[in-house]
Amino acid sequence: MQLRFYSSARHLYRNILKPRTPIPVTAKPPCDIFINHRGTDTKKTIAGLLDDHFFRMGLRPFLDSKNMKPGDRLFEKIDPAIRGCKIGVAIFSPNYCDSYFCLHELALLIESKKRVIPIFCDVKPSQLQVVDYGTSSAEQLERFSWALEEAKYTVGLTFDTLTGDWSHFLNTATDAVIKNLVELEAENSCKKSTYIVQARRERR
Numbered sequence: 151m152q153l154r155f156y157s158s159a160r161h162l163y164r165n166i167l168k169p170r171t172p173i174p175v176t177a178k179p180p181c182d183i184f185i186n187h188r189g190t191d192t193k194k195t196i197a198g199l200l201d202d203h204f205f206r207m208g209l210r211p212f213l214d215s216k217n218m219k220p221g222d223r224l225f226e227k228i229d230p231a232i233r234g235c236k237i238g239v240a241i242f243s244p245n246y247c248d249s250y251f252c253l254h255e256l257a258l259l260i261e262s263k264k265r266v267i268p269i270f271c272d273v274k275p276s277q278l279q280v281v282d283y284g285t286s287s288a289e290q291l292e293r294f295s296w297a298l299e300e301a302k303y304t305v306g307l308t309f310d311t312l313t314g315d316w317s318h319f320l321n322t323a324t325d326a327v328i329k330n331l332v333e334l335e336a337e338n339s340c341k342k343s344t345y346i347v348q349a350r351r352e353r354r
Contacts, residue, residue, distance in 0.1 A: 181217075182210040183327060184235040184264075186255045189215070191243035195311060196271055200239065203320045204327065224251070232258045237330050238266040239323070240301055244273050247280055247298070257297035265330050268306030269323065275302040 183204055187197040193215060201213040212231045214224075228251075232238070238259040246252050259266050268275075280295045307326065309319050 180210065181212040181231050181235040182237065182331065184212045184232050184238045184255070184259065185241065186238055186252060186259065186266075187213075187241040188243045188246040188249050188252050191245050192241050192271060196269070196309065197241055199316070199320060200241075200323060203324055207324055207328075209327070209331075228255060229258060232264070233262050235264060236334055237327060238264045239269060239327065240266050240306075241269045241271055242273055242275075242278055242301075243271045244277075246273070247278055248283075250286065253280065253294040253297065256301060257293050260297045260300050265334065266301055266304060267323075267326055267330065268301050268304055270306060270308045272309075272311055278302060 185197055185201055187193065189197075192198075193213075197213060198215075201211045201216055204211040212235060214228065217231070218224075218227050232255060238256075240256055240259070256266075278298055280291055280298055282291055286294070307319070307323060
């Protein structure tokens with residue numbers, strides 16, 4: 151089953167998702183997937199494994215520790231990556247809501263109207279709540295709470311790092327990402343076709 155999954159996923163990417171025109175060597179490849187996560191909880195486990203798994207499948211993930219170097223300014227690298235990505239993978243963990251950066255990234259993903267696939271890792275959706283530590287403004291807290299609620303009511307995946315099957319989870323998560331990427335590609339192609347038809351009619 152796993153070999154069949156890998157073959158199918160690679161076929162979908164090569165024939166549907168992979169850019170039809172080669173990317174110039176000087177151009178930086180676009181980001182397919184932005185991985186939103188709490189580093190202290192998941193960077194060395196689920197986030198890092200997903201990044202590596204996506205990369206091996208031929209996708210282009212963005213994980214801060216892999217795509218940034220010393221001297222890079224956080225918002226100057228992360229915000230454009232979010233706006234330029236196709237899909238966001240939000241990994242919710244016990245200490246996720248303690249991070250301003252996690253909540254900012256999530257809010258920007260939602261505001262940018264990106265598809266977000268939630269992964270609830272060692273935490274239930276009902277346990278996620280924005281807490282006021284006195285470091286964020288009322289507007290920021292409202293923005294974060296709104297984004298969190300949007301993500302909590304989106305169908306996602308759950309995983310228990312102690313008892314879960316890692317191999318099955320990685321395959322399931324990759325399958326979910328690829329299916330969403332295929333759907334987005336189909337939607338974009340349909341929009342382009344409609345635009346071309348309308349343009350031709352206007353010229354007549």
